[in-house]
Amino acid sequence: MRNDDWLTVLQEEVDKPGKSQNKVAKELGISPSKLSQTLRGVYPGSTEDIRLKVEGKYMSRTVACPVKGEIPIDECSENQQRPFSSANRERVRLYKACRSGCPYSSLDATAKGKPIEVRTTTDEVYRLDDQLAYLRRTAKxxxxxLNELLEAELSKLATRYNQLLWSKKYSRSEQ
Incomplete structure (x- = not known):
């Protein structure tokens, strides 16, 4: 992917009927002036945050989060910026994962613990017995x-299944 592809996608989104720079800026959670300056190529600061938002929302770019499974890249970036909170277990796990060697994290590894291995190949066979044993061990x-872990696993499987259905549907329509 070329570096300016996301800018092209962003401009195309603004040019869609019924859309405007204000509406797109609101969708992305940025100011209209920042969007305007970015599109004109005169924004003086970093546009990395906008790139990630565009790639996640409009280009469907995802990463394999070790905690949440397949998530949009902009959600990954947002999770990295969240401060620590013990309000719920998932937030704690995300905080630790983002700081203990996740390959998609832009943060330094500061959390104590083993580096998290993220499987990036999707060609592997899903081994139900192995996964259930792992979840039972984790639940102690x-x-x-165990119910929470099973719900999370089911959610990951549903996401993957839907992605496969969509890719199958669109690969047929392109032929």
Whole structure:
């Protein structure tokens, strides 16, 4: 992907009927002036945050998060910027994962713990027995925790299944 592809996609989004720079800026969560300056190539600061938002929202670029599974790249970036909060377990796990060697994190590895391995190949066979054993070990006998882990696993599988259906549908329509 060329560096300016996201700018082309952004301009095309602004040019769509019923859209405007204000509407697109609101969708991306940035100011209209920042969007305007970025499109004109005169924004004095970094446009990395806009690039990630455009790639996640309009270009469907995803990453394999070790905690949440397949997520848009802009959501990954947002998770990295969140401060620590013990409000829920997922936030704690995300905070640790983003700081302990996740290959998609732009943060320095500061959390103690083993580096997290992220499988990037999708050609692997899903081994149900192995995954269930792993989830049971992780739950350590806590049935509520096991339910949470199973729900998260089901969500990941549903996401992957839907992606496969979409890719199959669109590969047929392109031929």
């Amino acid at each position: 006998g806590d049935s509520l925790r």
